Amino acid sequence: MTRLPGPLTVNLADELALFRVGMAHLLGGLAETVTVRELAAFAELLRQLDEGPVADLVVCDLALIPRANEARQALRQALPPGRLVIMAVSDRPEDVRLAVSVGAAGFVLKTSEVPVIMGAIRLVLAGGTYVPARHLWETGERKRDRAERPCIVSVHEDETADPAARLTARQRHVLDLLAQGMSNKDIAKQLGLTEGTVKVHVTSILRKLKATSRLQAVIAALGSGAEKDNRR
Numbered sequence: 001m002t003r004l005p006g007p008l009t010v011n012l013a014d015e016l017a018l019f020r021v022g023m024a025h026l027l028g029g030l031a032e033t034v035t036v037r038e039l040a041a042f043a044e045l046l047r048q049l050d051e052g053p054v055a056d057l058v059v060c061d062l063a064l065i066p067r068a069n070e071a072r073q074a075l076r077q078a079l080p081p082g083r084l085v086i087m088a089v090s091d092r093p094e095d096v097r098l099a100v101s102v103g104a105a106g107f108v109l110k111t112s113e114v115p116v117i118m119g120a121i122r123l124v125l126a127g128g129t130y131v132p133a134r135h136l137w138e139t140g141e142r143k144r145d146r147a148e149r150p151c152i153v154s155v156h157e158d159e160t161a162d163p164a165a166r167l168t169a170r171q172r173h174v175l176d177l178l179a180q181g182m183s184n185k186d187i188a189k190q191l192g193l194t195e196g197t198v199k200v201h202v203t204s205i206l207r208k209l210k211a212t213s214r215l216q217a218v219i220a221a222l223g224s225g226a227e228k229d230n231r232r
């Protein structure tokens with residue numbers, strides 16, 4: 001796989017030394033020059049982020065992040081936007097919401113195949129976002145079967161309602177593919193649509209979710225659940 005241009009600096013936070021060694025080896029293949037700072041505790045990560053230098057990417061084990069709101073806020077404030085990838089052994093909806101609440105641009109299971117892990121990291125480095133598609137709809141009280149049902153939206157709809165519920169089944173499918181980093185052209189091919197039709201769907205998705213970018217749209221689909229977790 002083509003290596004990224006220029007040097008790359010990564011903060012890798014995980015309490016397991018063996019995992020850090022394995023991930024450091026994989027991350028070393030991302031660019032010609034890769035510096036991996038291995039950190040074994042949350043306090044070490046915050047200290048590194050505070051003292052610098054600024055990392056191009058932060059990869060952190062979800063289990064390392066304290067559940068207290070203060071800890072989440074400290075991590076979110078210390079991180080430059082779009083540079084955090086959370087890795088976890090569980091993909092429960094509450095785990096994904098926690099990742100979103102600290103500003104993660106990527107959420108990846110540790111049990112994923114190496115190409116999936118590295119593909120997600122490359123996507124985040126390119127300015128995209130990676131969330132397992134099924135978790136776009138498995139947040140809060142939403143269930144997967146709800147994503148398969150069309151939703152008729154009234155122009156007088158309550159603005160406090162769940163924004164994702166305003167999407168049609170087709171728009172939810174398009175958003176699933178956006179979350180996987182697909183371009184409009186790729187989505188059109190996947191769904192058997194014209195690229196122009198996909199653009200219309202994307203524009204409608206951004207409007208309904210009050211988002212200005214694809215990343216914001218994906219995060220908005222998880223946002224209500226993240227806010228609930230932050231209030232606990």
